[in-house]
Amino acid sequence: MKYGVLGTGMVGQALATKLAELGHEVCMGARTSDHKDAKAWLQRVKGKGKTGTFADTAKFGDVILNCTQGAYSVDALRSIDASDLAGKVLIDVANPLDMSQKPPTLTICNTDSLGESLQRAFPTAKVVKALNTVNCEVMVDPKRVPGEHDLFICGNDDGAKDCVKALLREFGWHSIIDMGDITNARATEQLLPIWIRLFMMFGSADFNFKVVRAG
Amino acid sequence: MKYGVLGTGMVGQALATKLAELGHEVCMGARTSDHKDAKAWLQRVKGKGKTGTFADTAKFGDVILNCTQGAYSVDALRSIDASDLAGKVLIDVANPLDMSQKPPTLTICNTDSLGESLQRAFPTAKVVKALNTVNCEVMVDPKRVPGEHDLFICGNDDGAKDCVKALLREFGWHSIIDMGDITNARATEQLLPIWIRLFMMFGSADFNFKVVRAG
Numbered sequence: 379m380k381y382g383v384l385g386t387g388m389v390g391q392a393l394a395t396k397l398a399e400l401g402h403e404v405c406m407g408a409r410t411s412d413h414k415d416a417k418a419w420l421q422r423v424k425g426k427g428k429t430g431t432f433a434d435t436a437k438f439g440d441v442i443l444n445c446t447q448g449a450y451s452v453d454a455l456r457s458i459d460a461s462d463l464a465g466k467v468l469i470d471v472a473n474p475l476d477m478s479q480k481p482p483t484l485t486i487c488n489t490d491s492l493g494e495s496l497q498r499a500f501p502t503a504k505v506v507k508a509l510n511t512v513n514c515e516v517m518v519d520p521k522r523v524p525g526e527h528d529l530f531i532c533g534n535d536d537g538a539k540d541c542v543k544a545l546l547r548e549f550g551w552h553s554i555i556d557m558g559d560i561t562n563a564r565a566t567e568q569l570l571p572i573w574i575r576l577f578m579m580f581g582s583a584d585f586n587f588k589v590v591r592a593g
Numbered sequence: 594m595k596y597g598v599l600g601t602g603m604v605g606q607a608l609a610t611k612l613a614e615l616g617h618e619v620c621m622g623a624r625t626s627d628h629k630d631a632k633a634w635l636q637r638v639k640g641k642g643k644t645g646t647f648a649d650t651a652k653f654g655d656v657i658l659n660c661t662q663g664a665y666s667v668d669a670l671r672s673i674d675a676s677d678l679a680g681k682v683l684i685d686v687a688n689p690l691d692m693s694q695k696p697p698t699l700t701i702c703n704t705d706s707l708g709e710s711l712q713r714a715f716p717t718a719k720v721v722k723a724l725n726t727v728n729c730e731v732m733v734d735p736k737r738v739p740g741e742h743d744l745f746i747c748g749n750d751d752g753a754k755d756c757v758k759a760l761l762r763e764f765g766w767h768s769i770i771d772m773g774d775i776t777n778a779r780a781t782e783q784l785l786p787i788w789i790r791l792f793m794m795f796g797s798a799d800f801n802f803k804v805v806r807a808g
Contacts, residue, residue: 483703488786489694527805530787557790565787571703572745572780575772576804584807589791590742591800 382407382439384432384455386415389471389514390445396518398423400548407435409454436462441469441541442503448472448492449485452499463503467538469545470496470563471509471517473570481574484567493563497534504538506531507563508546511573513583520550520586527586528553530569532562555589597622597654599647599670601630604686604729605660611733613638615763622650624669651677656684656756657718663687663707664700667714678718682753684760685711685778686724686732688785696789699782708778712749719753721746722778723761726788728798735765735801742801743768745784747777770804 380403383394390406397404405428406416416429428438436442436458446454451472474492475482486492493507508531509517516522520529529551533539543554557565569587577583595618598609605621612619620643621631631644643653651657651673661669666687689707690697701707708722723746724732731737735744744766748754758769772780784802792798 479704487703487783488698523805523807525805555791557787557794562790565790568702568783568786571783572772575777575780576770579772580806582807586805588803588805589800590738590740590803591795592738592797593799 379403380405380438380440382435382442383445384435384442385445385447385472386413386419387445387447389517390443391415391419392514392518393443393445393471393509394419394427395423396549398427404428405430405435405438407432409457432457433459433462436466439466441467441545443469443471444496445471447477448474449476451492452495455496455499458500460500460502463500466503467541468496468500468503468505469509469542470505470507473510473567475570481571481578484570487568488564491561491563491567493532493560493567497560504533504535505560506533506535506538506542507560507566508542511566511569512586513577516584516586518549520552522584523586525588526553527588528555529586530555530557530562530566532557532560532566534559553588594618595620595653595655597650597657598660599650599657600660600662600687601628601634602660602662604732605658606630606634607729607733608658608660608686608724609634609642610638611764613642619643620645620650620653622647624672647672648674648677651681654681656682656760658684658686659711660686662692663689664691666707667710670711670714673715675715675717678715681718682756683711683715683718683720684724684757685720685722688725688782690785696786696793699785702783703779706776706778706782708747708775708782712775719748719750720775721748721750721753721757722775722781723757726781726784727801728792731799731801733764735767737799738801740803741768742803743770744801745770745772745777745781747772747775747781749774768803
């Protein structure tokens, strides 16, 4: 499976590195083809990967991960030809945060979500919202948080969600809660306000939510 | 300690009944002084309580619990004279849900919250947001959900939060996470979108969140 990672920030770096370590073919995409952070990543994985523009990366991957800044993701992905995402799994890892606010607020929420916005922008892609409720180090190494804890995913296509669940298991995730269709991205993105405040309170991102239930 | 419970719905009934069972003096308030659901509650607790208007209830209580429908709480509480809440603890249990939407959306969120709205409407009251992230049966009997799980509270006044924590311990709560000032109500109210969806998925409200962390 070939993976295209859109975005060169901490989240993109963590996921692209993990995918390369797992032996997958990975391309890291940026707004420009010669982005310094993408080049630096390629050095860190000892040349075992590719870099390119967002458009190159979308063409390359069988599965695409959106790790761009959520508030700008729809705009950033506009350079991608929709036909290059047609039928492909697009994992939306981003959160639409307004980082100019302290603590950050959401630029989309309540009656819409980034996951839905991307699904509307690329109607033939199979958008799956996943991994957006944990820090990037926990994303690729869930054992950083001890014991049982949950990851939430959602999307309209069951086959795409099965593909994402298989990848999450490669990352070490055991408890994955499938919330249903992509409108449920509203719910998982709205976990960010409490996630951010807990992060500020703990001074550490090594935490996660667990849903505890009877029976 | 005298408690005033504003609201005659499931949440108000559960809390007023539990408070009466614990031996506290309780008044249940409604829009009218002869509300049938308030009268029915009084019968169920064998007359060991009072009923009245919202204004009567605010006057009566040392600690007031807002259990009105969150989308209408600010309006419902307008009949209360601010001086009757001055210096008192006002526990805001409600969530500002637009029940005409399926699943319900929030009528206030992201850059504001119901907790903050009530604090602005009653600046001399000590508003503490609490109990709004669990079902009313779990509120008064946290053991319905097995093992460890957390309750989030927030508010501007530390003394008021200590008073609420003491009451929560009477209800059986052990793990209470103090999120800070009342602006953090944005974070706990925004848990509702995922809470509602999990409730729909599980077909049961006997669940809660736990924050799992390293160390």
